[in-house]
Amino acid sequence: MSSSASHTTPLSYKDAGVDIDAGDALVERIKPLAKKTMREGVLAGIGGFGALFEVPKRYQEPVLVSGTDGVGTKLKLAFEWNMHDTVGIDLVAMSVNDVLVQGAEPLFFLDYFACGKLDVDTAAAVVSGIAKGCELSGCALIGGETAEMPGMYPPGEYDLAGFAVGAVEKSKILTGQNVQAGDVVLGLASSGVHSNGFSLVRKCIERAGANAPATLDGKPFKQAIMEPTRLYVKNVLAALAQHPIKALAHITGGGLLENIPRVLPEGSAAHLQKGSWPQTELFAWLQATAGIDDIEMNRTFNNGIGMVVVVAAEHAEATAATLRAAGEQVYTIGAIAPRGDGAAVVVR
DSSP states (O other): OOOGGGGSOOOOHHHHTOOHHHHHHHHHHHHHHHHTTOOTTEEEOTTSSSOEEOOOTTOSSEEEEEEEEOOTTHHHHHHHHTOOSSHHHHHHHHHHHHHHTTTOEEEEEEEEEEESSOOHHHHHHHHHHHHHHHHHHTOEEEEEEEEEOTTTSOTTOEEEEEEEEEEEEGGGOOOSTTOOTTOEEEEEEOSSSTTSOHHHHHHHHHHHGGGSOSEETTEEHHHHHHOOOOOOHHHHHHHHHHSOOOEEEEOOTTHHHHHGGGGSOTTEEEEEOTTSSOOOHHHHHHHHHHTOOHHHHHHHSOTTEEEEEEEOHHHHHHHHHHHHHTTOOEEEEEEEEEOTTSOSEEEO
16 A cells, blocks of 8 residues: 555755755856965865865964854845945955954955845855955955755845954954053044944935935945945054054944943043044935934944054054055044043043
């Protein structure tokens, strides 16, 4: 006697909505992009079950530093505006800039791309941005995962996550513990909103509607909004090699008010001078459209400063000059002071 199951047509990946051919096509397009990012230490990269990396022998006492992040709701605009070629740069920057603030050199990067149904052109555009970000920051794209999960994501949407690993000599780890009153706070200009605060950005776009400006800071409106996160890695590593920098802070979610305190010793505060760096048209438009005060601007957005550098006063001018020569816009935005009973960051 046969069971009812014997009359059931066997199911396959195709029935589940998974396109194996599309996945194979994407891998072939990724390989040459990843090849451009190869560097010393890579033993085995794209294609294996695991990627292999050997810490360069020039390190005497290497400490590995890891970071992981995503792009957040900025992806909603990428879907709506069909702008997928720069969010990969955002993905890399959010992790490698975090690794950098420990004084570490990013070594390699892995990505995770998840979607309901794989669109090869969209995925390739995203990964091309990831590869570009890795190339600009000097780290190798050595692996990742493309997950096609029917029913998990609406058509045309996807999610991204990234994972970076760097290395720093144990004796050169930046902890911020030697920061003291009188030290100077330098601010490195951001390239725009970067990848934080986009829930409010989208509300501003919705509120403005047809009245949104055609351009901001000389760029078409959408380009200005989607400008990728600046990669500070190479320029800051060069400055670290030449100057006794005490602390670095990547200005992400929480803005200046919540990120600078993460690298200050107990009892210290950063007193920042309002107007010591320019407010761009982009941030002026966001503030006016959202109707928020200066405190909320400096808590929600980077507000024009994407990386903070703390250095002794006697080294500030030389450090700023090195960073400017490398292409950074550098502003002296404040100084470290005893905290007392006040806030950890004060913008006057």
